[in-house]
């Protein structure tokens with residue numbers, strides 16, 4: 049249903065809300081109250097929530113909604129006490145900006161997704177992570193408190209601003225990874241970590257199966273790497289990148305031990321370096337489709353191998369990034385992907401999902417050049433608790449007005 | 460027609476309305492209308508017992524009043540309610556049968572592990588059913604390659620680590636009660652321990668759970684693999700204090716045992732410099748595995764109880780443990796020692812082996828029980844303040860104690876600002892128990908004042924329901940109850956806990972449905 053002029057006028061008239069006219073119009077609230085007023089408006093309109101728009105989320109495009117809420121101006125730092133290792137900020141703040149503030153105090157949010165242009169709200173809503181996940185976990189492990197605005201404009205907090213707290217339901221967990229389908233994240237509190245004084249990567253040339261074995265050997269030696277990422281085309285030749293962080297002396301010492309452990313697995317000479325950059329796929333990330341694979345540690349290499357074999361016409365054009373100590377991998381596929389119903393995509397995906405299902409694994413298609421190019425179902429068969437998930441959505445957003453159909457099973 | 464608002468009987472409430480039932484064994488989210496009033500609540504428990512006869516083995520159904528009474532409390536032992544029925548299932552199917560029988564009869568049920576909870580979470584509902592999971596004690600699988608273990612809910616915390624030890628792995632969450640408490644209880648309370656400062660809480664170490672929902676449905680939450688698709692319902696189930704269903708099989712993550720562990724104990728002239736030391740350690744970028752503090756009274760009690768030989772005359776004792784790769788730990792240890800000295804530590808001891816480590820921990824580990832030696836009764840409080848204001852919190856607690864004429868011993872997880880003030884009293888003195896409870900309550904006020912929380916690990920249970928409304932607004936709590944309504948529309952799972960004001964769930968709303976008739980009639984608000 050097209051947005052009525054009356055609603056448009058009302059939105060324009062709201063205090064602390066900038067409106068960019070268009071179809072749909074984009075509203076940019078500058079306070080939590082203003083955000084609440086937009087959602088609390090009685091009009092019968094659907095809403096899409098966007099942060100920095102660094103991802104092409106599954107489901108309907110933003111433009112299918114009646115109104116787009118952009119969190120870009122809800123970007124204030126709310127409180128930061130370095131001695132407390134806790135920071136609180138509004139959800140529209142870009143991760144990069146927060147990291148710069150923290151770095152001034154030799155601290156960081158130990159979350160390193162690919163785009164630090166993304167907003168904190170976007171990071172939480174997508175559950176985005178990077179290599180540091182091995183040591184520091186995901187958003188789920190670092191989000192302490194959240195203020196969300198629900199579909200009816202109600203402002204509700206959960207969690208808190210202290211690192212230890214079990215009062216009430218921890219709804220931050222529920223919002224994490226929910227793609228903005230349960231509420232709009234307005235304010236977020238995170239635990240932060242000291243920036244380690246030294247860090248070094250060890251890049252070990254080896255194939256993916258060897259990388260899994262080497263990561264396991266390093267783990268058994270309790271060297272506690274901060275990251276263990278395998279990068280390479282397909283699942284053949286590539287490199288395992290091990291990250292060690294700590295005091296300079298300790299890092300050197302541990303790196304030496306890791307180098308020794310790596311020898312039997314390496315197909316070439318390991319290199320060590322301190323750069324913060326990590327290998328990037330040959331194709332530009334923004335234009336390729338991605339498959340996110342998850343499996344128990346011992347199954348990851350096998351799942352990657354099958355997926356590369358089944359889903360890529362040209363395996364050498366696939367770029368794989370596998371967190372071998374975590375059990376997740378991202379496959380970037382080239383844009384020249386075959387499309388259309390006869391492309392065999394659906395069957396290929398179904399096959400690898402069936403392979404992953406018995407051990408609880410998954411294959412999710414999360415970004416791409418446009419929904420039209422991707423298979424209809426980015427998620428695969430619904431999880432066991434899907435009826436319960438629907439019940440949760442129905443309670444939080446009874447009219448299904450937020451990010452309609454963004455999530456699995458039309459949620 | 461009766462509007463069953465507030466139909467959930469509070470703990471110990473007599474003759475309340477029977478909870479209205481879920482509509483048979485319907486799917487999650489199917490709400491039931493109010494049921495006809497039954498004769499009395501005992502009838503409900505009896506109906507459940509009848510329904511389970513022949514379904515569960517006879518010895519798994521307890522109806523004998525004397526045996527029922529042994530389930531009348533948890534670690535918050537001044538609150539006691541005898542349940543109407545206790546069942547002791549051994550399988551998920553049996554738990555499901557019990558929950559279904561409760562759902563059909565509209566009778567509330569309370570899951571129970573070892574009953575060590577300190578907030579009354581496992582306190583029975585009068586004439587409701589206790590589902591005790593202590594017979595589900597099997598470790599089903601330990602998988603060193605995937606670093607997971609699959610266990611039944613009645614498995615005791617330390618048994619998991621014992622099973623994992625041959626592979627150099629362990630289960631990280633280590634509540635002080637770990638030799639008796641169950642993993643099911645840990646999951647429900649999101650338990651932490653001394654080492655959660657570095658290693659996290661139960662929620663960071665649970666990958667999946669098989670859950671019997673209050674409707675009787677069995678679902679798998681989470682997955683053995685990372686990043687299961689869909690909402691993270693497991694993340695909210697953990698810590699929900701048994702109000703969202705019963706976990707009957709739990710997959711936990713196992714952690715690699717560290718290569719090196721260093722334990723350091725230091726005496727300080729007072730709590731303030733000791734707390735400042737902890738802040739300085741953290742500010743220096745060191746993340747200790749544990750940082751525990753005891754004040755003079757707590758040390759005195761421990762000394763009297765176990766002769767732990769802590770630094771004589773110490774106004775506070777700080778225990779710091781570091782773990783990790785050898786080189787890392789060695790560096791951190793030197794730094795911590797230096798910071799202790801700089802803050803006036805006068806007796807620095809370092810454990811050279813396992814037995815010395817155990818000796819250093821002995822005073823701390825015995826502290827709660829030890830307080831029983833210097834006082835006939837005590838009340839364990841659990842609150843959190845931002846770490847940097849610990850000294851102020853302790854000053855204010857001291858002042859409150861003085862005004863109340865009571866002594867407070869402080870034992871706490873200093874690294875994360877989690878206080879455990881032990882309020883000492885003598886129940887034989889009229890009014891003393893009430894005064895102690897009042898003081899313990901005021902301490903929570905201090906925690907909230909300083910930006911903290913009313914509970915860091917013991918949970919809300921029945922003990923802190925009223926205080927939850929101080930920490931959260933009505934809207935905050937209502938939204939939490941949206942979740943509760945999605946899992947348990949009939950409010951049968953551990954009702955009367957956690958939420959100060961239970962809400963009517965109403966028909967599950969949905970995009971296609973109209974307003975609830977009660978809502979239309981202006982008789983109820985929908986939540």
Ligand SMILES: Cc1cc2nc3c(=O)[nH]c(=O)nc-3n(C[C@H](O)[C@H](O)[C@H](O)COP(=O)(O)OP(=O)(O)OC[C@H]3O[C@@H](n4cnc5c(N)ncnc54)[C@H](O)[C@@H]3O)c2cc1C
Pocket residue numbers: 096097098099100101102103104105106119139140160161162163165166167168169170171173174175176177178227228229231232233234414415451454
């Ligand atoms: C399913 C998925 C998983 C991803 N995982 C990763 C990953 O693991 N690592 C990585 O590097 N990148 C990942 N990305 C890519 C993405 O660029 C990052 O997640 C980025 O952090 C998103 O931030 P953004 O501000 O650009 O969000 P946007 O691209 O603007 O939005 C992304 C999603 O988040 C929702 N959202 C944004 N802000 C809010 C808010 N305040 N409240 C509620 N919902 C909000 C949007 O509605 C949308 O559904 C993922 C993307 C998707 C879609």
Ligand SMILES: Cc1cc2nc3c(=O)[nH]c(=O)nc-3n(C[C@H](O)[C@H](O)[C@H](O)COP(=O)(O)OP(=O)(O)OC[C@H]3O[C@@H](n4cnc5c(N)ncnc54)[C@H](O)[C@@H]3O)c2cc1C
Pocket residue numbers: 533534569570571572573574575576577579580581592612633634635636639640641642643644645646647648649650651652653700701702704705706707827916917953
């Ligand atoms: C001396 C002592 C020291 C303690 N130290 C700590 C500590 O350091 N850290 C800490 O966090 N806690 C501590 N506790 C509190 C307590 O031990 C923990 O909360 C523990 O996790 C409770 O486990 P339990 O098996 O005894 O559970 P119970 O007390 O039986 O139950 C606790 C709650 O869990 C629910 N429940 C139990 N099993 C299940 C299940 N399978 N599914 C769903 N819900 C279930 C119950 O309904 C109840 O609400 C301590 C307690 C004592 C007595």
